[in-house]
Amino acid sequence: QSALTQPPSASGSPGQSVTISCTGTSSDVGGYNYVSWYQQHPGKAPKLMIYEVSKRPSGVPDRFSGSKSGNTASLTVSGLQAEDEADYYCSSYAGRNSYVFGTGTKVTVL
Amino acid sequence: QVQLVESGGGVVRPGRSLRLSCAASEFTFNTYAMHWVRQAPGKGLDWLALISYDGTNKYYADSVKGRFTISRDNSKNTLYLQMNSLRAEDTAAYYCTKYNYGFHAFDIWGQGTMVTVSS
Numbered sequence: 001q002s003a004l005t006q007p008p009s010a011s012g013s014p015g016q017s018v019t020i021s022c023t024g025t026s027s028d029v030g031g032y033n034y035v036s037w038y039q040q041h042p043g044k045a046p047k048l049m050i051y052e053v054s055k056r057p058s059g060v061p062d063r064f065s066g067s068k069s070g071n072t073a074s075l076t077v078s079g080l081q082a083e084d085e086a087d088y089y090c091s092s093y094a095g096r097n098s099y100v101f102g103t104g105t106k107v108t109v110l
Numbered sequence: 111q112v113q114l115v116e117s118g119g120g121v122v123r124p125g126r127s128l129r130l131s132c133a134a135s136e137f138t139f140n141t142y143a144m145h146w147v148r149q150a151p152g153k154g155l156d157w158l159a160l161i162s163y164d165g166t167n168k169y170y171a172d173s174v175k176g177r178f179t180i181s182r183d184n185s186k187n188t189l190y191l192q193m194n195s196l197r198a199e200d201t202a203a204y205y206c207t208k209y210n211y212g213f214h215a216f217d218i219w220g221q222g223t224m225v226t227v228s229s
Contacts, residue, residue, distance in 0.1 A: 001171065003154065036215035038155070045205060045222055046155065051215035089155050093214060097169040099145070101155040 001094050004029060004102035011108040012080045020105045022073040022090030028100055030071035034093035037066060037075045041086045049088075050075060077107065085109045112136045112218050114206050119223030122196055132189040132206030132220055140164070140184035143209045145216065146191045148202040156202070159191065160209070196227045 005023040012018040022029065022037075029035055035053045038046035048057055050066040053073060063078045073092070077084050090102035118130040132144070146158040159180040160169045168180050179192040189206050203222040210217040 003156075032214075034214040036213070038216070045219040046207075046216070047219070048213070048215055048217050051210075051213040051217075055213070057213070057217065091155070091157075091216070097160055097167070098171065099157040099160070101147075101157060104154040 001028075001098055001100045004090055004092060004100055006088075006090060006102040006105045008103070009106045009108065011110055012077075013110045014080055014082065016080050017076060017078045018080060018107055019074050019076045020088055020090075020107070022075070022092075022102045024071050024073075024092055024100070026071060028092040028094040029068065029073050029090075031095065032093045033068070035066070035068055035073040036091045037064075037073075038089045038091065039084075039086045040089065046089065080109050082109050112208075114208065114218055114220035116204065116206055116220040116223035119204065119225045121226045121228060123229055124197060124227055126196055127192070127194045128196060128225060130191040130193070130204055130206075130223055130225070132191075134187045134189065134208070137208070137218070139182075139187040143211070144180075144182060144189045145207050145209055146178075146180060146189075147205045147207055147216070148200075149205070149222070150199075150202040153202075158204075161189070193225070196225075198227050201225060201227050 037050040040046045053068045054066040094100045161180045181190045206220045207216040208218040
């Protein structure tokens with residue numbers, strides 16, 4: 001199972017928006033609405049930010065939003081804040097009880 | 111609060127074995143599927159294995175199939191990962207994570223335990 005493709009980096013100034021893409025195939029991202037997104041600060045465990053493509057767990061700011069079109073999912077962070085600087089990973093169910101993560105994107109707040 | 115705590119990491123020589131543990135607390139462990147995910151230094155997340163809530167069903171990534179074994183002891187609220195024939199490329203932080211089928215996502219993660227395979 002190949003990793004989902006994400007851009008290595010993305011950046012924006014405070015208050016701006018940044019969008020991260022996550023490209024897979026019809027066997028994973030395109031085949032299921034089970035795409036999730038995780039935020040990871042250096043030295044910390046990942047934290048669930050978005051599940052089922054576009055839903056936010058309790059406690060996650062509504063500045064974080066998700067979407068999907070075909071084999072590509074996207075995470076948008078609006079109103080960037082300094083604490084949003086982190087690595088972000090997408091994940092998808094890939095069928096037959098297997099899962100796959102994205103390559104990861106480092107978001108920098110300028 | 112809901113918590114997962116991994117242990118058992120360390121430095122091990124190539125070809126040797128190591129068993130990781132993950133202690134769960136403050137949730138009904140025996141009703142949730144559990145997974146192991148690893149992250150090599152400076153690299154991305156890598157899904158490794160899944161075990162069903164009752165331990166009946168186990169699934170693995172091709173990269174570890176036949177070398178790693180996931181198991182659980184629901185009486186002890188503990189998840190395990192037995193790693194055999196370790197290689198340098200297995201060097202990583204290993205995370206246990208709880209899968210929420212209502213979310214179809216990994217909603218709780220441990221802090222990770224580091225495994226270094228080196229001669």
